[in-house]
Amino acid sequence: MTVNDPLPDEVNDAFPVWLARANGVSRVRLRGKDLESPFYGVRLRGDAVAPVVQTDDPYEYQRRLRVARARQYAPRLHTGHFYSHQTAASVWGGPLPLSFTPAGQTAGAADLELHVSAFGHLPFPRTAGVTGHRTLQRLTELDEHDGLRVSSPAATWASLGTLPLFDLIALGDYFCRRWRAGYGRPDVGREPLATVDGLREMVEAGRRRGAARLRQALAAIREDSWSPRESRVRCILVAAGIPEPDLNVDIFDAYGRFLGCVDMVYRAQRVAIEYLGMLHGEQWAQDVERMAALRAAGWTVIEVTSLLLKRPEELVARVRAALSS
Template sequence: MMRTPRPLPTELAESFTVAEARRLGVGRSRLDGPDLERPFRGVLARIPAASSSSPDLAEHARAEIVRLARAYSTRMPPTEFFSHTTAAVLWGVPVPLPLDRLLDVSVHRHRRAPRARGVRGRELDPRLVHVTVGDGLRLTTPASTWAGLGSVLRHPYDLVAAGDAMVCLRTSKGGNGFSAPPLATLDQLRAAIDAGRRPGVGSLRDAFGRIRTDSWSRPETWVRLILIDAGLPEPSLNVDAYDDDGRFLGCVDLAYPDLKIAIEYEGAHHWQTAEQFHRDIDRLDRLVENGWRIVRLTKSHVFITPSEVVRRVLVARGQRLAGR
C-alpha cells in the first residue's frame, strides 16, 4: 500500500524551486514523491488532482499552460517574459494552441534566448514589444501580444478573433447587466502595428479593419466573418432583445434585428450545469414566442462545415424576406 506523502511546508506554493524546498529542510526523497513533478529543470510542481468532471479539452489545455507558466516563472530571470501564444492564453484570449504545447518565453534582442525543455525561446526587438506584469507574471502587454500573433496564427479569422477579445467591451443592457473593461483599445492595437517592421505585419493590417469591440467569443467572430465573406450583411453582435412592452427577452450572440433573426452558437458552456441548460431553453422559448427566428449552430458547423452556417442563415433570411 502506497504511503501518503508527508505534507510540504506551507511556505511552498503550487510550484517552487528545488533550492527553495531544500532551504526549508525538505529532503531529497520527499522531492521525489509521487505527488510532485519536475516540469522544468530545478522546478517542482504539485500534480493537480484528477477532475471528476469532464472538462472541455481546450479549456483544460489552456489551464495547463497557465499552470506551467506559473511553474516556469519560479526560475525566470528578470530579463525573460512570456509572449505570443502563451501571453495570449495568460491574458485569457482565445487562440488555437500549438500541438507542441511549448511555452513562448522571450527576451529583448541582444540577450540570449532561453533554451530549456518545454520552452520556445525568442529574441524580440524592444522597439516592437512592451512588457508588463499581469497576475504576478511578466508578459507582453495585450497590444504587443496581439501584434506578435500575426506571425503565428495560421487562420486569418483567429487573428481577428484575438483582436476582438483584446478590445471587447463586454456589456449587456438587459437582464442582469454586466460589463468588463477591455484589455486594449483599437488605438493601442494600431500603434503596435505601426511601431515598425515585424513578422506578420501584413496579416495584422488585414485583420485590424475587421476587429469589432462587441464580439464576446472566438466562435462569434468566426460566424460573423463567415457570413460577411459569403456576401451576407454583417450581423449585429450580442443584441439585447425586448418584447413589444419593453421587457427584456435575452441577449443573442448575433442577430439581424430588423428581420428578428437570432444566430446562436451552442458551445459547451450551455450544458455545463442543469441551471444553465434550463436558462438557455427559457431564453430561446421567449424569443420564439415573440416572433424571433433562431438559427442554432455548433462547433462542427462553424469550424468544419462553414457552408452550412451560410446555408442556414440564407434560409432564415429568405423566409423572413418572403414574409414567412
C-alpha cells in the same frame, strides 16, 4: 543531507535549484521522490502541486494547462525575461486554436511549449519545453497579470501573426471587448484589455511576422463579440458576402418585456443567430425557453452548433434563406 531531510524555510513550494543549493540542499535531496522537476533547474514540492481542473471545453483546458506550466517555470524566469506569444495570451485568458500532437491527438501539458521572450542581446532560455524569442523594446510592452510577468495584450496579439486569420480576429475581439450596459450584463464599465488603436500601434511599431494578416484582422475586430465561436460565425457570414450582423443585442417584445440577449441580429429581417456551446442542465433549459420566446415574438432563430460550424456552406445557406424569406 538525505532524500528524506526537510527542506530549509528559504525555499518555497516551487523553487530554482540554484537557490536550494545556496541554502545547503544537496543534489541527493533534490532527487527526492517528494519533489517534481517540470523543467530543468526547477523543483516543486509534490504535495503542493494542485492538479489542473478538468473541463469539458478542450480550448479552456489547454489554456489552463499553459498557465499552470507558466507558474511551474516562474522560479526560473530571468528578470529580463517574460512570457509572450501563446503563453501570454493564455495568461490573459484569451482564446487560441487547439494544439495537437504530431499524431493528431489533442496536446496535453507536456506538449504545450512555453513561450519566453528576452530583450535585446540578453540570452533567451534554451531548455526542453520552452521556445525562446528575442525582441526589441519598441516591439513590446510589459505588464503583470495574475502574478506573472507577460507581454501586454496588445503586444501579445501583435506577436501572433502566424495564427490563422479567424483566430487572430477572435483573439482581437476578446482583448477589445467593451463591457457595455445592458439587461443583466456583468462587469458594466470594465475597461477592455486593449483597443483596436492600441493593437494597430503595436503592429506598426516595427517588422512583424504575419504583418499583412495582422492588418487584415484589424479591420475585422469588433468590440461587442463575446466568444471566439461567435467571432467565427460572424467571419464566415461576412466572407460569404452576407451583411454583418449586429452583435449581442438585447431584444424586447412589443410590451417592453426582455426576451434575451442575442449573439447576432439582423433587425430589419427579425433574424436572430445563436451559437450553442456545450450546454448542461439549467443553462440548456434557459436557452430553450429564450429561443421559444423569440420565435413567439416573430423572430426567426438560427441555432448554430459546433457541428454546423464545421459545415460553413450550410450555415451560410440557412442564414441567406432566412434573410430573403
